[in-house]
Amino acid sequence: MIRILHFSDIHYLPHLGTLALRDFFALRRIAGWLNYALFRRWRFAASDAIVDALAAWSAKEAFDANLFTGDATSLGTPGEIELARKKLDVFAHLPGGLLVIPGNHDRYVLDTSAGNRFDATFSDLYRSDLPETQTDGHWPQVRLFGSSAAILLLHGALPHRNILFSSGSIPEVQLAGLDAALSHASLRNRTVLIAAHHGPFSSDGRHDSIFHGLDDSDAVFARLRRHPGAIFVHGHIHQRFYHPATNSHIPVFCAGSATFAGRESAWVFEIDHPTGNRAIPADFTSGGWVARYENSVPLPCNTKL
Ligand SMILES: [Fe+2]
Numbered sequence: 001m002i003r004i005l006h007f008s009d010i011h012y013l014p015h016l017g018t019l020a021l022r023d024f025f026a027l028r029r030i031a032g033w034l035n036y037a038l039f040r041r042w043r044f045a046a047s048d049a050i051v052d053a054l055a056a057w058s059a060k061e062a063f064d065a066n067l068f069t070g071d072a073t074s075l076g077t078p079g080e081i082e083l084a085r086k087k088l089d090v091f092a093h094l095p096g097g098l099l100v101i102p103g104n105h106d107r108y109v110l111d112t113s114a115g116n117r118f119d120a121t122f123s124d125l126y127r128s129d130l131p132e133t134q135t136d137g138h139w140p141q142v143r144l145f146g147s148s149a150a151i152l153l154l155h156g157a158l159p160h161r162n163i164l165f166s167s168g169s170i171p172e173v174q175l176a177g178l179d180a181a182l183s184h185a186s187l188r189n190r191t192v193l194i195a196a197h198h199g200p201f202s203s204d205g206r207h208d209s210i211f212h213g214l215d216d217s218d219a220v221f222a223r224l225r226r227h228p229g230a231i232f233v234h235g236h237i238h239q240r241f242y243h244p245a246t247n248s249h250i251p252v253f254c255a256g257s258a259t260f261a262g263r264e265s266a267w268v269f270e271i272d273h274p275t276g277n278r279a280i281p282a283d284f285t286s287g288g289w290v291a292r293y294e295n296s297v298p299l300p301c302n303t304k305l
């Protein structure tokens, strides 16, 4: 059995010592600072302790993989990115390692994007077992686990000039890599978690807005429907939810935020479990993380066809 911990949107807060005046030569970051000062500061005040507890729980549970789907920072400044890398290092040193995708806050403005600051700081964690399908720089990345599971990571968090937009989009050149990976013999007969930062739907099941969601989700999901064992997992929305498969889309799991006060959440995916694949919600409660096995969700199974 393969067990994967999926968490997202930890939003470490900016420490004064990590900020420089030049970080604020962008309207988005000034707006982001106001958002931080008025709202986020309180919601994510305990991120440090909660993520440390998650790492301790992961070590105890010996998960086969730790998947983080972005928004490690709040304003995406170089100092925050460095700090987030140091703090997440504990996952990278676990046997399951750390798989990571940047979120829109980690590629907040053009300076962090143009300098590829997140990639420069986290790219030692980037690796693909199918490098021939990496059509867009580091992306997509494919990681194989045992003979039954895989994780395919897509990156679509690109900065917007318009501060009203926080949506994402998977570049066409990366979709070519997705096509190549999904038709690769190594993924046949595996359950594949397709991981991105942005998702297609809101928690109520409606399409997320053009301001906030995954822009090209129809193009992405038309491809994913061809793979019988594909499951889409993402972050970006700070509320955990699950939408079962329909005729038009594969199952979709949003991890919510691991650190949003009062809504701390994650998922555990168990692939090749003796009674079938399943997803288990995990909550932070009374200072520690627990899996709610009583609320497990069955998953499609693509092994032993
Ligand atoms: Fe977020």
Ligand SMILES: [Fe+2]
Pocket (backbone or CB within 6 Å): 071, 103, 104, 105, 197, 235, 236, 237
């Ligand atoms: Fe986000």
